[in-house]
Amino acid sequence: MIIDIYDKLTILSDSAKYDVACTSSGVDRNGKLGSIGNAVKAGICHSFSADGRCISLLKVLMTNVCIFDCKYCVNRVSNDTLRVGFTPSELAELTINFYRRNYIEGLFLSSGVIKSPNNTIEQMIKSLELLRNVYHFGGYIHVKAIPGADSELITRLGLLADRMSINIELPSQESLKLLAPNKTKESILRPMGLISTKIQESSTDLVKFRHASKFVPAGQSTQLIVGATPDTDHKIITLTEGLYKKYHLKRVFFSAYMPVAEHSLLPSVNTKPPLLREHRLYQADWLLRFYGFEAKELLDEQHPNFNLQVDPKCNWALNHLEQFPLEINKAPYEMLLRVPGIGVTGARRILTARKSSSIDFSGLKKMGIVLKRAQYFITCKGKILDGLKITSDGAIRALMANQYLLPSPYPEQLSLFNEPFITREDVQQCLTGQI
Amino acid sequence: MPDRTDLIYAYDGSFVGLLCCVFESYAQKEIPSVIRPPGVQQSLFDTAKWIESDEHKADRVFNSIPARISSQAQELVKLGFLTCAPHKELLIYQFLRLGFTYGSQVMTMLTNDTVCALQKAVHHLTSESHKFKGFVRFSVYGEALVAVIEPKNFVLPLLSLHFCDRFRNEAFMIYDKTNSMALVYRSQKAELISVDELTLPEVDATEVEYRRLWKQFYTTVAIEGRNNPRCRMTLMPKRYWGQMTELMHD
Numbered sequence: 001m002i003i004d005i006y007d008k009l010t011i012l013s014d015s016a017k018y019d020v021a022c023t024s025s026g027v028d029r030n031g032k033l034g035s036i037g038n039a040v041k042a043g044i045c046h047s048f049s050a051d052g053r054c055i056s057l058l059k060v061l062m063t064n065v066c067i068f069d070c071k072y073c074v075n076r077v078s079n080d081t082l083r084v085g086f087t088p089s090e091l092a093e094l095t096i097n098f099y100r101r102n103y104i105e106g107l108f109l110s111s112g113v114i115k116s117p118n119n120t121i122e123q124m125i126k127s128l129e130l131l132r133n134v135y136h137f138g139g140y141i142h143v144k145a146i147p148g149a150d151s152e153l154i155t156r157l158g159l160l161a162d163r164m165s166i167n168i169e170l171p172s173q174e175s176l177k178l179l180a181p182n183k184t185k186e187s188i189l190r191p192m193g194l195i196s197t198k199i200q201e202s203s204t205d206l207v208k209f210r211h212a213s214k215f216v217p218a219g220q221s222t223q224l225i226v227g228a229t230p231d232t233d234h235k236i237i238t239l240t241e242g243l244y245k246k247y248h249l250k251r252v253f254f255s256a257y258m259p260v261a262e263h264s265l266l267p268s269v270n271t272k273p274p275l276l277r278e279h280r281l282y283q284a285d286w287l288l289r290f291y292g293f294e295a296k297e298l299l300d301e302q303h304p305n306f307n308l309q310v311d312p313k314c315n316w317a318l319n320h321l322e323q324f325p326l327e328i329n330k331a332p333y334e335m336l337l338r339v340p341g342i343g344v345t346g347a348r349r350i351l352t353a354r355k356s357s358s359i360d361f362s363g364l365k366k367m368g369i370v371l372k373r374a375q376y377f378i379t380c381k382g383k384i385l386d387g388l389k390i391t392s393d394g395a396i397r398a399l400m401a402n403q404y405l406l407p408s409p410y411p412e413q414l415s416l417f418n419e420p421f422i423t424r425e426d427v428q429q430c431l432t433g434q435i
Numbered sequence: 436m437p438d439r440t441d442l443i444y445a446y447d448g449s450f451v452g453l454l455c456c457v458f459e460s461y462a463q464k465e466i467p468s469v470i471r472p473p474g475v476q477q478s479l480f481d482t483a484k485w486i487e488s489d490e491h492k493a494d495r496v497f498n499s500i501p502a503r504i505s506s507q508a509q510e511l512v513k514l515g516f517l518t519c520a521p522h523k524e525l526l527i528y529q530f531l532r533l534g535f536t537y538g539s540q541v542m543t544m545l546t547n548d549t550v551c552a553l554q555k556a557v558h559h560l561t562s563e564s565h566k567f568k569g570f571v572r573f574s575v576y577g578e579a580l581v582a583v584i585e586p587k588n589f590v591l592p593l594l595s596l597h598f599c600d601r602f603r604n605e606a607f608m609i610y611d612k613t614n615s616m617a618l619v620y621r622s623q624k625a626e627l628i629s630v631d632e633l634t635l636p637e638v639d640a641t642e643v644e645y646r647r648l649w650k651q652f653y654t655t656v657a658i659e660g661r662n663n664p665r666c667r668m669t670l671m672p673k674r675y676w677g678q679m680t681e682l683m684h685d
Binding site: 005006009010013014017018030031032033034035036037038040042044045046047048049050051052053054055056058059094097098100101102103105139256258272273275349352353355356357359360362363366367 | 537540542543544545546548551565568569570571572573574575580582597600601602603604605623645647648649651652653654655656657658659660661662663664665666667669670671679680681
């Protein structure tokens, strides 16, 4: 059987696709005469696949040969599958030719572990050196570090890439031990700490020496699998917060577990991926990064999982009704951000508009505030919205919960229809913590 | 100031021309109710006042914007002119009137209908141009790259910097079918030229091969169990598909 570049691309993108990160954000870099490519801080999506995910980078494995045996992974050594690999020049040609046609923003390179973690990283360095130094590629490169590799090699790899990631995948040590016997918490967190330190050193060097090389200027990220193990949302979101604080990660990605393997320790292959749960975790992640929330405000030991019917911010607001209603014309930015229906853009617009005149409900509407949700939590010039009746906390809760029984704008929530609807009573019980 | 409801200005469709309409309105102390670009159908008894383009007058208006309002307002007006907002001329004119009255404060009047409409139109323009930074698809013809787009707004001026920086050593052209314009970049120089029609030759075997590889990657990377056509449609509406390699039929 002859394996051509088409087959390799098919196999190596198919086995890389479960890595959800495809962002090309975090760094601005101008193009240079004699080279091709630049990088844009906001990131650019070049297409969207049939599953609605952004395609920004050519996401492939260098090879799907792997000596590890992680139970949840399609490339595990015990899986009987065709093994192939790109040569450095095949990979460079493919990247450059896709990039010239504006198909992609750059390359996302990951790999199975070939002989040893060190050997694998050496191969990846070879590929990226060819791309950067011979093809003069200035576009975005996201590279996966291999757990267990030497720090000297990780440092060299980091100088060629814009972003580096090490996937934690399983949110607890117990889960790792069961399902990824070749990885340990230590083998993942040690390089993560190394990358974090290198990034900080690099930014201080840049202050001192203008031409110092940049070490992963777009920062590092990681991924956690949701739903393969019994770990709770509380555990996941607390871990996420810790990673942002301790390792200064740029992003933590969540991936609803897609059953790809039959194993007694894993959910059966017929299990539906918990897409709505993944969506709630992303919403909570946004609250941590942009809305000034702390993980402990969102979940605790008594409420270890997110309510699937109500988003985390709304849930928080309903449990803190004593802080509402909020006067739009006086409330500080931090509190505006906590109103359901007001986002970062909306809150900034309110601050701007307040400078020239006081705001009423029709003004809020013009600024793009979602009144349908915000109305229960705000007053404008001391008044609540005309015709709005609030009899008791119960009414508000019911009203908010009812909205979620309607077909929602979030496509992810379609999975709701596969289950019986949760009733209003359930939601109230859930909100008051009686379940 | 006489507010004649029937006063119509007609101008040559250029940004300079529009600024001259503003100049005329202040010089004559009159307020037009319509500012008409060329090519718009006029009614039988239409008595539009023709406003001649004059660089000097336009400069005076343009330079007065940062001086009397703010440089952000100047930027907003410049971008506003590239939008596809219906009656964008009148919108810009009314925004400037507000600006010359209230000064820099006009930029905070987000609940004012005119300010709100202009900001929305500009947001539509900038978000469309951001989308095209990703959705533009080049085909290789010999040494040159060629792409065709069908945008709603006039996005080429906004795309110019991005693509010229990215493809410094290339020669490329982006043809805007909607506005019959093309951005042409060669030998490190970019220009916008008017192009009525573009007929492209057949592509070569290498081009066909890379299209095939890209289509295959596009199909493979989607996870079947997460299929979500509605989400894709929201993020990448169908009107873009016509010019995107991965969604074209062979």
